[in-house]
Amino acid sequence: MIQRIREIPGGRLIAIAVAAAVAMVLILALLTNIFERQQEGRSAYQRVMAFDDTVGDPAVWGANFPRQYESYLRTVDQSRTRYGGSEAVPRTPDDADPRSIVSQSKLEEDPRLKAMWAGYAFAIDFREERGHAFMLSDQRETDRVKKKQQPGACLNCHASTYLAYRTLGDGDPHKGFAVMNAMPYEAATAKVEHAVACIDCHNPKDMSLRVSRPAFEKGIAAYKATLGHKNYDVNEDASRQEMRSYVCAQCHVEYYFDGKDTKTLTFPWSKGIKVEEIYSVYQQKQFRDWTHKTTGAAALKAQHPEFEMWSQGIHARSGVACADCHMPYVREGATKFSSHHVQSPLLTVEQSCGTCHAVSPEEMKARVENIQEKTFVLRGLALDALVEFISDLERAQKTKPNAPEIKRALEFQRQAQFYIDYVEAENSMGFHAPQEATRILGTAIDLIRQGQRALYRK
Numbered sequence: 150m151i152q153r154i155r156e157i158p159g160g161r162l163i164a165i166a167v168a169a170a171v172a173m174v175l176i177l178a179l180l181t182n183i184f185e186r187q188q189e190g191r192s193a194y195q196r197v198m199a200f201d202d203t204v205g206d207p208a209v210w211g212a213n214f215p216r217q218y219e220s221y222l223r224t225v226d227q228s229r230t231r232y233g234g235s236e237a238v239p240r241t242p243d244d245a246d247p248r249s250i251v252s253q254s255k256l257e258e259d260p261r262l263k264a265m266w267a268g269y270a271f272a273i274d275f276r277e278e279r280g281h282a283f284m285l286s287d288q289r290e291t292d293r294v295k296k297k298q299q300p301g302a303c304l305n306c307h308a309s310t311y312l313a314y315r316t317l318g319d320g321d322p323h324k325g326f327a328v329m330n331a332m333p334y335e336a337a338t339a340k341v342e343h344a345v346a347c348i349d350c351h352n353p354k355d356m357s358l359r360v361s362r363p364a365f366e367k368g369i370a371a372y373k374a375t376l377g378h379k380n381y382d383v384n385e386d387a388s389r390q391e392m393r394s395y396v397c398a399q400c401h402v403e404y405y406f407d408g409k410d411t412k413t414l415t416f417p418w419s420k421g422i423k424v425e426e427i428y429s430v431y432q433q434k435q436f437r438d439w440t441h442k443t444t445g446a447a448a449l450k451a452q453h454p455e456f457e458m459w460s461q462g463i464h465a466r467s468g469v470a471c472a473d474c475h476m477p478y479v480r481e482g483a484t485k486f487s488s489h490h491v492q493s494p495l496l497t498v499e500q501s502c503g504t505c506h507a508v509s510p511e512e513m514k515a516r517v518e519n520i521q522e523k524t525f526v527l528r529g530l531a532l533d534a535l536v537e538f539i540s541d542l543e544r545a546q547k548t549k550p551n552a553p554e555i556k557r558a559l560e561f562q563r564q565a566q567f568y569i570d571y572v573e574a575e576n577s578m579g580f581h582a583p584q585e586a587t588r589i590l591g592t593a594i595d596l597i598r599q600g601q602r603a604l605y606r607k
Contacts (some may be wrong), residue, residue, distance in 0.1 A: 196213050197213055198213055200213075201353050202315075203312070206343070206346070207221065207309075207348075210347040216481060220488045220490040221281075221490070222282070223490040224280035224282040224283075225282040226280060228492065228496055230496065233277075233278070233576060233578070252277040252279050252283075253277045254275070256275050261536050262532075264536045265532070265570065266450070267442040267539075268441055268448075269439045269442075269450060270293040270297040270299070273293055274292035276291070280492065281345050281491055284345060286344075288338075298333065299334040300332070300337075301329040301333065301334055301338075301412075302413070303334055304338060308338070308341040309342070309348065310329065310341060310349070311348050312348065313337075314361075322363060323363045326362075326364070327413065331410060349399070357389075358393065360384055361399070362400070364415065365398060365416065366383055369398075370382070370383070371419045372416075372419075374419075393470035393473070394470040396472075397471040397475075400453075401453055401454075401455035401471075401576075402454060402457060403453070403454040405417060424454075424457075424567075424571050424589055427457070428449075428564060428568075431449055438450040441562070444542045444543060444546070445559065451571040451574040454575050455577065455581060458575045459582065460582075462581045462582030462583070462585065469505075473501075475492065475493075476488050476489060495514055495517060498510040498513050520579055521579060523579070524579025524580075524583065524586050524587065527590045528569070528590060534593075534598075535565060535566060535593075537597075538562060538565070538600055541604055542555065542562060542604065558604040562597075565594075569590065572589055572590055
């Protein structure tokens with residue numbers, strides 16, 4: 150062996166030695182990098198502040214999860230897309246009170262909404278939705294609350310209510326939920342401090358996702374029962390990927406207040422989660438949100454059925470969760486975490502869409518906006534038809550009050566109006582389920598046509 154080495158020319162020996170040295174340096178650098186990344190990854194969660202199920206302040210949780218908390222704080226951003234988001238504006242030009250800073254009025258942008266909601270609180274004040282940071286303050290300042298008495302049940306979707314439920318229920322969130330539902334809004338809002346917070350979606354013991362809202366626990370159990378799953382317990386039976394949608398669905402859903410005095414927040418899912426199935430529940434219960442001021446119809450107000458609509462779309466069928474798009478994973482060094490800057494995926498196209506769709510961000514955005522534009526146009530046609538139908542009903546009631554055909558026409562108004570509002574209130578302008586949104590609006594227009602025929606039939 151020594152003889153063979155002696156036979157190698159000196160220049161080649163030097164080259165081999167240099168190559169070996171370089172290789173050794175690279176290996177050491179690689180090992181050092183791996184070690185640093187491992188340490189970096191281990192330091193992603195450092196419990197520097199103690200907290201448990203009695204600590205609702207997200208800043209305390211944020212001390213242990215600074216990356217998530219920093220992104221959560223960014224929900225104050227006023228970035229908007231073509232069909233969502235809003236810059237803040239003062240109620241009056243010289244109003245400097247920060248509590249009076251509100252978002253743009255949708256009623257001013259589209260007066261047809263006033264005709265649809267005539268006599269209801271939404272005809273008084275309805276504004277562009279802002280980020281989670283404003284969910285409590287915006288509700289406290291809306292004229293819907295200030296000029297119309299509302300129940301404490303509204304806070305289920307506008308505040309961090311978990312601790313309030315526990316306190317009001319002597320440790321039992323379900324009992325506290327019932328208590329808060331029946332309270333006047335003014336009294337109930339004094340029981341909460343924060344907008345949606347860490348404690349509403351995470352178990353402090355291990356940070357696993359959890360459902361903390363009793364209304365969703367009951368609602369999803371009722372829906373699962375229609376699919377053959379009896380005694381469903383969402384916190385025991387749901388997969389982690391399902392929970393990445395369910396924690397959002399605690400609020401982004403259609404609901405109603407059951408009981409004149411109890412005002413129990415209820416998800417109408419006992420027959421399913423399609424719009425027809427939900428409407429069937431309201432029909433069975435003979436439920437109405439209010440009496441339409443112009444026509445006297447027993448009217449329904451759709452809320453924000455993102456979960457129901459998303460459930461009918463391709464993303465849900467493909468196993469994509471709400472968090473995959475609205476809270477995409479980001480990396481800092483070796484640390485991978487879910488962004489808590491919840492916002493439209495159109496503002497984070499590469500992270501939200503690019504992991505699955507191999508097209509440019511520009512192409513992806515154009516596809517989404519094309520769907521939304523078509524939905525927006527059809528929504529406009531449906532609203533035009535509804536406003537005309539309401540005018541027809543008003544005229545007919547003056548000439549032939551209490552006629553059987555008017556009663557039948559009012560039923561068509563009730564259903565058509567709910568269907569249009571279902572798409573209007575859903576915050577994706579049709580993108581979550583394009584074909585379903587189109588079907589619902591098309592059905593609404595046909596219902597209006599049938600109502601007008603019933604009205605003028607001899």
